Amino acid sequence: MATPDQLKTNTPLLRVTGLKRYFDVSEPLLNRLLEGKSRLILKAVIGIDFKINRGQTFALVGESGCGKSTVAYLVVGLYQPTAGKIEFDGIDVASLTSRAQIALLRRRMAMIFQDPYASLNPRWRVDAIVGEPIRAFGLLKGTQAISRRIGELLTQVGLSPADREKYPHEFSGGQRQRISIARALASEPDFIVCDEPTSALDVSVQAQILNLMKNLQKKFDLSYLFISHDLAVVRHMADRVGVMYLGRLCEVAPVDAIFDSPLHPYTRLLLDTIPDVEMTGRATQPVAGEIPNPIDPPSGCAFHPRCPKTTDKCRREGPELTTLDSGVQVACHAISAFSEK
Ligand SMILES: Nc1ncnc2c1ncn2[C@@H]1O[C@H](COP(=O)(O)OP(=O)(O)OP(=O)(O)O)[C@@H](O)[C@H]1O
Numbered sequence: 001m002a003t004p005d006q007l008k009t010n011t012p013l014l015r016v017t018g019l020k021r022y023f024d025v026s027e028p029l030l031n032r033l034l035e036g037k038s039r040l041i042l043k044a045v046i047g048i049d050f051k052i053n054r055g056q057t058f059a060l061v062g063e064s065g066c067g068k069s070t071v072a073y074l075v076v077g078l079y080q081p082t083a084g085k086i087e088f089d090g091i092d093v094a095s096l097t098s099r100a101q102i103a104l105l106r107r108r109m110a111m112i113f114q115d116p117y118a119s120l121n122p123r124w125r126v127d128a129i130v131g132e133p134i135r136a137f138g139l140l141k142g143t144q145a146i147s148r149r150i151g152e153l154l155t156q157v158g159l160s161p162a163d164r165e166k167y168p169h170e171f172s173g174g175q176r177q178r179i180s181i182a183r184a185l186a187s188e189p190d191f192i193v194c195d196e197p198t199s200a201l202d203v204s205v206q207a208q209i210l211n212l213m214k215n216l217q218k219k220f221d222l223s224y225l226f227i228s229h230d231l232a233v234v235r236h237m238a239d240r241v242g243v244m245y246l247g248r249l250c251e252v253a254p255v256d257a258i259f260d261s262p263l264h265p266y267t268r269l270l271l272d273t274i275p276d277v278e279m280t281g282r283a284t285q286p287v288a289g290e291i292p293n294p295i296d297p298p299s300g301c302a303f304h305p306r307c308p309k310t311t312d313k314c315r316r317e318g319p320e321l322t323t324l325d326s327g328v329q330v331a332c333h334a335i336s337a338f339s340e341k
């Protein structure tokens with residue numbers, strides 16, 4: 001029989017099941033009544049399932065508006081799900097009721113945002129920014145101990161302890177993202193949601209920040225939900241990848257399978273947009289065709305208007321995410337038909 005410790009390690013750190021988030025984007029009731037318009041619901045996330053194992057990075061990739069940030073906000077509790085379950089360390093987060101349990105969950109999950117300019121309070125010194133989680137979660141008592149810890153955190157992210165005296169505007173974009181990372185680490189999390197953490201940065205700086213994040217992951221056994229529209233970055237960071245299209249996952253696979261043997265026509269299309277995967281910084285081309293409006297998505301498979309393999313079935317029926325013998329998950333009628341043969 002498995003010991004409690006073994007059970008713990010076998011449980012994924014994060015498991016998301018049937019996660020949905022809809023937004024009511026209707027006009028105000030009176031306008032609707034006067035203009036005879038109906039209610040409009042935007043389905044940003046439509047039933048997503050994935051898990052993240054301890055010490056691993058799961059990347060979500062897809063074009064703008066496919067729902068990546070919405071998933072991030074749901075996972076860290078900034079949005080409430082319309083439906084579905086989020087389990088962290090085997091516990092359904094919706095079942096937590098006591099303040100202490102919720103605080104512990106918040107401490108163990110941190111988030112890094114795309115824009116370090118917007119996510120750091122410009123009126124606070126670095127000292128206050130990085131120290132805030134330490135104080136909020138009561139991790140250390142006493143000014144000296146907190147100050148020592150802030151110095152240690154700044155050193156861990158490649159800044160100087162003396163930087164604590166400065167304000168965010170005194171730093172470059174890359175340094176500001178280092179401050180965000182120090183702040184994320186301050187609560188001693190085991191899980192960090194990184195929403196496009198380097199897409200606002202120059203390519204040379206991007207690589208430094210990504211390497212820092214990988215080193216910190218190893219050092220502190222961190223698990224990442226890593227969100228990016230850039231497959232080159234994803235290849236560098238991820239263990240497993242979920243490709244999103246209009247609120248759904250269309251392929252979930254280990255990173256090598258995504259790059260060496262992509263199955264879903266959308267994954268293939270995304271791969272065609274990276275001129276070379278070694279992150280040379282050359283501009284990527286957009287994926288051919290237009291992203292449909294999520295308020296009025298296409299019938300059947302949402303990808304069918306852009307798909308080279310579309311059949312009548314694709315126009316009628318949306319494919320389910322199916323697990324193949326290889327363990328790769330894919331939602332495509334063409335591929336399910338092929339694998340059933
Ligand atoms: N608070 C909100 N109210 C209404 N609609 C929203 C809200 N948040 C997101 N949406 C819509 O949900 C869809 C998914 O948005 P989301 O920000 O999750 O996409 P994304 O994949 O992160 O895109 P990007 O790559 O541009 O950051 C979009 O159509 C967006 O307009």
Ligand SMILES: [Mg+2]
Pocket residue numbers: 068069070195
């Ligand atoms: Mg986003």
